[in-house]
Amino acid sequence: MTDEAEALCADCGLCCNGTLFVSVAVDEAAATRLRVRLPVVDTSEGPVLPLPCAGLEGVRCRLYPDRPDRCRTFVCELRRDLEDGRVSSDDARRLVDATRALAASVATRLPVGMAWWTALPKLERARTELAPDRLELLAAIEELARRIRTRFWQ
Numbered sequence: 001m002t003d004e005a006e007a008l009c010a011d012c013g014l015c016c017n018g019t020l021f022v023s024v025a026v027d028e029a030a031a032t033r034l035r036v037r038l039p040v041v042d043t044s045e046g047p048v049l050p051l052p053c054a055g056l057e058g059v060r061c062r063l064y065p066d067r068p069d070r071c072r073t074f075v076c077e078l079r080r081d082l083e084d085g086r087v088s089s090d091d092a093r094r095l096v097d098a099t100r101a102l103a104a105s106v107a108t109r110l111p112v113g114m115a116w117w118t119a120l121p122k123l124e125r126a127r128t129e130l131a132p133d134r135l136e137l138l139a140a141i142e143e144l145a146r147r148i149r150t151r152f153w154q
């Protein structure tokens, strides 16, 4: 863990805001502890924190010292590349900023609450019939998906 990597995460939040994942799995002990502060949802596979996380304030986690283990241990590919010296701090920050901007732009053009990974296959199936603005949206989602798959998901 480096200061540069910690600083990158402190200005990112993509793994908390619903861009990378739909939820964070938590164990029963963490769920009990967190329920007083955050909405924890019980699923057939156990309790989860739905994302965007209600613990996120801007790009920062407001319960950082008490965050669940999955949040504590998750390291995206980009952060790993930074820690291992495969990407510079400046390039990592540029990629985070550009990806945050692209994700925000996509989100404003989707129905409220619809994730990009839900919209992508629908738009791909209708590609030949899409109006120009929908084709632009599809291109933006494809670029977002490419970045996330190649630079963030492990």
Ligand code: SF4
Binding pocket: 008, 009, 010, 012, 013, 014, 015, 016, 020, 074, 075, 076, 077, 078, 079, 096, 152
């Ligand atoms: S997506 Fe990566 S860089 Fe961004 S906050 Fe999560 S671990 Fe840190």
Ligand code: SF4
Binding pocket: 015, 016, 024, 049, 053, 054, 055, 056, 060, 061, 062, 063, 064, 067, 068, 071
């Ligand atoms: S608890 Fe904190 S670190 Fe975990 S998803 Fe929520 S905001 Fe992110």
